[in-house]
Amino acid sequence: xxxxxxxxxxxxxxxxxxxxxxxxxxxxxxxxxxxxxxxxxxxxxxxxxxxxxxxxxxxxxxxxxxxxxxxxxxxxxxxxxxxxxxxxxxxxxxxxxxxxxxxxxxxxxxxxxxxxxxxxxxxxxxxxxxxxxxxxxxxxxxxxxxxxxxxxxxxxxxxxxxxxxxxxxxxxxxxxxxxxxxxxxxxxxxxxxxxxxxxxxxxxxxxxxxxxxxxxxxxxxxxxxxxxxxxxxxxxxxxxxxxxxxxxxxxxxxxxxxxxxxxxxxxxxxxxxxxxxxxxxxxxxxxxxxxxxxxxxxxxxxxxxxxxxxxxxxxxxxxxxxxxxxxxxxxxxxxxxxxxxxxxxxxxxxxxxxxxxxxxxxxxxxxxxxxxxxxxxxxxxxxxxxxxxxxx
Ligand code: CTP
Numbered sequence: 001x002x003x004x005x006x007x008x009x010x011x012x013x014x015x016x017x018x019x020x021x022x023x024x025x026x027x028x029x030x031x032x033x034x035x036x037x038x039x040x041x042x043x044x045x046x047x048x049x050x051x052x053x054x055x056x057x058x059x060x061x062x063x064x065x066x067x068x069x070x071x072x073x074x075x076x077x078x079x080x081x082x083x084x085x086x087x088x089x090x091x092x093x094x095x096x097x098x099x100x101x102x103x104x105x106x107x108x109x110x111x112x113x114x115x116x117x118x119x120x121x122x123x124x125x126x127x128x129x130x131x132x133x134x135x136x137x138x139x140x141x142x143x144x145x146x147x148x149x150x151x152x153x154x155x156x157x158x159x160x161x162x163x164x165x166x167x168x169x170x171x172x173x174x175x176x177x178x179x180x181x182x183x184x185x186x187x188x189x190x191x192x193x194x195x196x197x198x199x200x201x202x203x204x205x206x207x208x209x210x211x212x213x214x215x216x217x218x219x220x221x222x223x224x225x226x227x228x229x230x231x232x233x234x235x236x237x238x239x240x241x242x243x244x245x246x247x248x249x250x251x252x253x254x255x256x257x258x259x260x261x262x263x264x265x266x267x268x269x270x271x272x273x274x275x276x277x278x279x280x281x282x283x284x285x286x287x288x289x290x291x292x293x294x295x296x297x298x299x300x301x302x303x304x305x306x307x308x309x310x311x312x313x314x315x316x317x318x319x320x321x322x323x324x325x326x327x328x329x330x331x332x333x334x335x336x337x338x339x340x341x342x343x344x345x346x347x348x349x350x351x352x353x354x355x356x357x358x359x360x361x362x363x364x365x366x367x368x369x370x371x372x373x374x375x376x377x378x379x380x381x382x383x384x385x386x387x388x389x390x391x392x
Pocket of ligand 1: 183243261262263264265266267292293294295296297310311312313314315326330
């Protein structure tokens with residue numbers, strides 16, 4: 001932990017890591033100790049905090065070389081411009097830098113500094129040099145900074161740093177090396193300058209699938225319509241509004257090993273939305289509706305078709321027969337059928353009861369939280385990709 005106002009957020013990271021079952025050994029630099037105390041770190045980690053290269057007691061308990069080798073991963077959070085510069089130059093004036101120089105373990109850095117310090121060519125050259133030596137970076141995020149300036153330089157959120165750490169350890173995991181594309185949420189099709197055609201989809205199921213796939217080590221692109229959900233950590237999120245934009249974002253994300261189409265895409269759009277706001281006095285408008293592009297069907301029949309395509313069938317009656325027909329009509333390998341009728345609470349809710357249908361048959365899953373549906377589904381996707389065929 002090096003110096004910077006963001007050091008307090010790194011305390012939260014320590015808490016998250018411990019909750020996730022990791023053992024944490026903390027090294028605090030002298031400038032880091034100006035922002036957080038060794039005492040609070042010690043209370044959180046439940047272990048001695050290392051601060052001093054020249055402490056005989058510390059050296060006799062665990063020498064700096066042993067310290068640098070005892071970890072599975074070295075995380076620098078926050079990583080100040082100064083510690084990045086020292087690490088890039090191979091300087092070792094204090095314990096943290098000595099450990100960075102002596103370690104034979106992978107290093108993950110989460111930079112945090114003023115936007116101009118981050119953009120300075122010296123810092124950028126240091127980051128490039130460290131990246132070329134295999135140091136991985138998470139963040140910095142863009143936003144308002146403690147110094148009231150705006151831009152990149154904020155420490156990545158603790159949950160995002162945790163996700164990067166989990167992804168590192170998931171390298172041998174079921175979906176490591178795979179790219180998974182997920183669509184989620186509704187689309188908004190403009191009627192006029194202020195009004196849209198929309199639906200009740202919350203995006204929860206798609207977001208949960210993206211997060212579960214990232215948890216199994218996949219690189220995940222999540223293309224989402226307008227929803228009120230935060231980016232799942234460790235997932236690349238593309239926010240779009242219309243079906244046409246969703247298709248474009250999906251095409252840009254290809255190639256993918258698997259694609260899960262959980263979005264509730266609008267079926268109709270207004271042929272020529274009015275650039276101005278329609279006025280009430282003009283009377284009820286007659287909307288000339290035309291079909292939107294079918295994203296799933298387009299990608300399933302396109303030249304860069306993902307190996308495994310999973311669609312969703314949102315139905316309010318005759319669920320299984322309609323879902324089976326939809327699977328064939330759209331050209332997807334599997335379809336996840338769910339009843340979204342009024343009273344089921346599925347659209348916008350927390351739980352889902354689904355049926356997984358492939359060419360060979362169907363499986364009925366119990367009523368589950370959407371997160372649980374997501375992890376079961378991505379495990380099946382991982383197994384199927386591993387076996388190299390498309391039966392569920
Ligand atoms: N889908 C899509 N693009 C569309 C419409 C649907 O990619 N324009 C995808 C959905 O994400 C879902 C699947 O197709 O995975 C089925 O969506 P659904 O709304 O159930 O089917 P529709 O084709 O719209 O058929 P209908 O409205 O008649 O049930």
